[in-house]
Amino acid sequence: MSKVRKSFVTTLVLMLALSLSLSACGGKKEESTGTPEKPVELIWYTIGTPQKDVDRVMEEVSKYTKEKIGATVKMNMIDWGDYTQKMQVMTASGTPMDLMFTSSWAFDYVQNARKGAFLPIDDLLKNQGKGIVDTLDPAFLEGSKVDGHNYGVPANKELPAQSVWRFNKNLVDKYKLNLDNVSSLESLEPLLKTIKENEPGTYPLAVDKTFNPVVPFDYIIQSMPMAVKVDDKDLKVVNILETPEMKQTLETMHKYYKAGYVPTEAATLTSLSDVQATGKWFTDIATNQPFADNAWSQSLGYPVVSKAASPALIYNWSVMGSMQAISANSKYPEKAMEFLNLLNTDPVLRNMIDSGIEGVHYKKVGDDTMENLPESKNYDMPTFSLGNVMLTYRDKKDPENKWDEFKKFNESGKKAPLLGFNFDPSKVTTEIAAVQNVKEEFWASLMTGTVDPDKFIPQATAKFKAAGLDKIIAEAQSQVDAWKASKK
């Protein structure tokens, strides 16, 4: 017995030693060459449904970048729903990579910056990334600082976030509905009533389990109950469920639910893409950008109109809506920054990444306009996720002044109260995990109006408190106060 055990231990130790030495070999820094003759390879992970022609396009891209900066590009796409979890595992296990997509809503930027997944890029921006600093609205780089450092390059796109009510225009026209007075949730009532009475089988107010009604609050962590009212100069952190605004909104939602305006199974509905495809919905809530109506109508295949539901405010999460970061374990951080710089300033590269190979996936019809070719179905990329949007060629149907309107929209945005503040949850991780569970239990059924707020808000609040919400709020308040003091 002891013999066997001894040999087993020896093998185990050998095995450990072997794997350690192997990983040590792998960790050795290679000499950076990076000339057009001897290019380095940049490994890039980004979000989106994997496209068939990615390798083919990257081959073309690499030919171009090889000449310009002495680097080739290998792009790996990970599907929307998998991105956060796969990237968390890959960064934690030290998978080799140079560039990666990060944002406030997928593979959380602030959290992973704090965990050390990204390289701080302050110096790189000054040296290799001058073009980025010159092109971007300064609010982007300022707003995406974490503990005073930049860890990612935000995409140049719309800066503020504005909620709008979207309407299915076919139904608006059919019943000659007047949208002039639409703004609040309450103002929708007569319209919803008309649709409910005349269009059986159509969702008057299309909401799913991810629905968050418009309330004038800036969340400490998205969709967690800690928030600051947008016009509160004192920046007092409150439990949003206990505010009169939220209570009134949820009462209205519950009234609508009982009246049958909201899908009966809204609290478990994971997506609305079915009814969007069939046009069996009347209104829903969406985030605005200039000419969004055009884009929505185009992608849905029928006309859509929208009306503002909230003012345009610049939030942390809208500033960090789409970013590219350099991996902490990148072998060629300088080259990676040169590449990001090129991606955000060079229209040739940016459009190749976005639309594919000219003459294969798209054709140019003007100086900065283009038209998709049938092959584009093999290379259909999410434009906003891949750097400066304002360099991309306009679709020939887009208006001339598209990017000017974007700039105007960005200038019109007012700052949300917590812009620039990033909550550090490390002292309350236990409480956050518990509060997260309570949130999952109550949030969807409250927000969609499925349950009676008079009964369930007190229940939820009691459970939140038991899970440690007050401790999180106190911690958040002290961090907010310190941040506020440091700004003056």
Place this chain on the structure above:
Amino acid sequence: MKRIGGFFKDINKNKVLLLMALPATLWFLFFSYLPMAGVVIAFKEYRNSRDGFWASIIDSKWVGWDNFKFLFSTNDAYIITRNTLLYNIFFIIVGLVLAVTMAIILAEITNKKLAKVYQTGMFLPYFLSWVIVGYFVFSFLSFDKGMINQIGSWFGAEPTQWYTEKAYWPFIIILVFLWKSVGYNSVVYLAAIMGIDKSLYEAAMIDGASKWQQIRNITLPMLKPLMTILTLLAIGRIFYADFGLFYQVPRDSGALYSVTNVIDTYVYRGLKATGEIGMSTAAGLYQSVIGFTLVIVSNWIVRKWDKDNALF
């Protein structure tokens, strides 16, 4: 020196057997024993390091038992432990009874072709993923388009909001689990029944034993070792809940959490927001330690009672 010499002699003597055990040994070594070193992460606040995975583990700071706190910090700790344990105990007992019964019935069917059809039909659900099973259940229970509410409406019954009525869910969960798993387990028992020496039954028949007596006195005793082993193994996993069953089938409906929340779903929901690897490792370690203890204890009980049937 002598001991080492003896060791090589041993190897030489058993080389064929050792060679046969080698692939499985290597597999366990690489995928079960080597990763065990990773349990240190449960006691660390894991932070990525520039120099790769090993450096991350070594550089992360020790936090003692902090990572385990979230499992026990709220009232939910009681609910998730209760749900996990009760469901699993029920699955083990009812699953065992049903699987053995089905196996005996299948073995007794004289038309072997029909028996194969039934067997395949029962076996099939085992291969479906929980996501698909979730949609099957949804097609029965959907509020406006579900089959049960439709049929109910023909008889004038009020439609039920199945996904918010928690009273029904313990039954639905157990029903769905049994539907999916009984076929597979009964095949295991069926194979064991097929292996029983036919002459035992012939002798019993000559003595005039009825079918029931044959089952009680031959089949069940012959199946006992297999039943004990499979049950012991199931007890080892009593703190692991089937994530898909408890997450996909109730469509993650918040109103049902008090009867569907189990350790695995709780950990998932708590950590998908923060992505703290240390805390999920802690949860896994906790489940393993409890499972390990339970196997040792129940094996010890089995050995007291009937030495031949114990696992080790």
